[in-house]
Amino acid sequence: MNRDSLYVGENPPSIESQAIDAEVRRQHNLLCRRIDQYFAWLMLLQWAVAIVIALWISPFAWAADVTYLHPHLVLAILYGGALTLLPVILIRIAPGERSTRFTIAVTQMLMSALLIHLSGGRIETHFHIFGSLAFLAFYMDWQVLVVASAVIALDHYLRGVFSPYSVFGIAAAQPWRWLEHVGWVVFCDVFLILGCSSRLRSLREAAQRHIERATLLRRAHYDFLTGLPNRAYLSEWLSDAIREARAHDSCFSCLYIDLDRFKEINDQVGHPSGDILLREIASRIKSRLDDGAFLARIGGDEFVAVILESSPNPIRGEEVARAILRSLSQPFPTGDEQVTLGVSIGICAFPRDGRDEVELLRNSDRAMYRVKRVGRNHYLTYLPQLFAADAERSLAEHELLRAIRQGAFTLHYQPIFLARVGPETSNRLIGVEALMRWWDPVRGNISPAHFIPLAEETGLILQLGSFALHEACKQAADWHHRGLLPGSIAVNVSSLQLAREDFAESVILTLRQHYTPADAIELEVTESALMQDFSLAERHLRRLREFGIRISIDDFGTGYSSLGRLRQLTLDTLKIDRLFVEGVANSEADRTVVEHIIAMAHTLGMKVVAEGVETETQLETLCRLNCDHLQGYLLGRPMDRERIESLLIEHAAAHIPRLPAA
């Protein structure tokens, strides 16, 4: 049983029940302190009244001609003083405590007895007892009433023993007379205690409502896992902080803290351990903050800290960021393992870098993302000039996304020809390469050199790549069934696409969706993309070749690759970058490189395509070097579907006139 509880429970209390009990005790303690103060004043007043009564009724006693202070007056001062000062002192040094109110109960009852005696036993003063009990009932503690009643009963009993006639009158001989007197007090107590119980129930209900309200507010404003304020609370708090800072012309810095690769770590250790890890991370971050700082968890692995500054520059914020980086660089024990992680922190200052909470969070977020892009596990302070380009980039990204959604992209096709070996094979079309084109209603054609790098940076290349593959498959199926397609349509694949675990299967699924023969599609992959995750790339290419799809390595010579690894792959075509083709006719070095690339590719069983053929001299040189296929403006520019289809139709008629140079 919880001895401090006002209620005796039969079952072990739940956490919520404990919280309610604690709240009831708190409110009850506040009430008792207030009542104690009232009693202090009441008892001082009673003491004065007792002295006044003694002075009025019996100030002096006489023995013949000798006068002296009446004992009643002396007792009113001294005895009454002891009955008053003891509880008053206790109220001062121990307000609200149980021992204090028990003492008040005892002394109040004895004061009632004194007042009755000083007034000569007048029946009116007996009501002081009942009034005192009623006042004591405000404590809502039935034990206080019992103690008070016991004191009166004992006083009455002892007086009845020593001076029965003074208490019981003429019927003193009757033993139940004492009980009759005390019975009135007990009768009063019953109703007072019932009232106390009722009030206690109301107090408990009020406490319960208070706890429920506090819990709801807490859930609405606090993160359940870490106990930190959440995004909603952060927003309110920042608004208040900005208002205060404006009023007092003060500054603070805002730290946007994002854990690096936390998703992978969470998957690695399991979510329950991940939750424990997050709590530990939050604890470490908090331990690095000043007392007046504010920390909130606003996302899965995102935190925001607000630090008070003494200057417009976020000096203290940067110090805290370094401290957080040091702290989080220490390993975290998770079961039998130890986990290390990094954190990227973006910092901005109020009012220098933002004038409202939205702007502050946005700018600190941008600074944090810049950290992510340049290497992670570091901090960066927002500077407007540094992020001006980001603003433009953000705008371009937004336009790109909109163009994708609006279907502003199309495929153009550039023909690939067999390198001339003899008159019977000259200008023979062996395939086409699909190239992405973006036509903007306002700006016209947007160069791929502009939007492809942006798409790769933003990840939108995945959507563009998927679109290109679907369109190419659909077109290849159509041309194939119409007998127009010689060879295959080559589609470029980005490194991001190749990095997906389901890339090979998604390509096969796309072909099946459009009923495209496998040999009608050729995928072009750069050597750099192959090397990023070679084992994964190898698995994808093996799967795709098993299905019958052809693979070519694009822009060969411009990236970084290991020839030893390339040897492990089974590739169909190697495409020499235009960089080498450009100087093949004039530069001995370029010609030598190309020659060796062609020899190597042939040795490995690959065909070679030379890109960017723009002059006859280049063409002749490449043919002389035994290049297999040629592609470039000299032979044919990228065309829209209608034009390339016309070319294919002409080719299919088995007489393909050589296209004039564009």
Added chain:
Amino acid sequence: MLIRTALLVTAAAAILAGWFQLLRFSRTPGQQAAAPVMLAANVALPVGARQSPLLVFIHPQCSCTQATLQQLDRLLADLPETNRHFPTQLVLAVYSSAATGSRLPFVPAVWLHHPYRILADTNGQLARRFGAATSGEILLYSPARQLLFQGGITPERAQTGDGPGLESLRKALVSGQPTLRYQQSAVFGCPIFHFPIQTRVEQ
């Protein structure tokens, strides 16, 4: 905590001492001496020949005697003349001296609503003669000057209420027979004399 304990112990001791002192003072009777069983003929009292003297000896400054007068007033109200065995005459023998003066500082009529006579007892000579040593002592004699009642009628000092003394006086007034005498009913009040008087007085 130590200070609080010391405070509680000290205060409890003081309160207990005060409570016992209050009780002791309240129930400590005054001195009594045996009154003459027969009232001497040469004792001049403002009482008629057929009236029964009801003497109350009072120290004028004793505040506790107010309770005696209140008790007496209630008793006489309960017992009108027709209910008494003898017609009575209430006489207040008030101690007077050079120090106390001869006037009462209080007006008995505040508590007594029945006819009474005041007799100035210079230096307490009458009180000494009747053995009344404590303020509030009451003596009731029959018209034949026989002592019917001697003692106090308050249960405690300055306390009103039922008690054996009051009841005995009532019986004496109704029956006309002796009920209480010397030391059978305590008197609670201030001493009339500064020093104890003899326990027996001359008849």
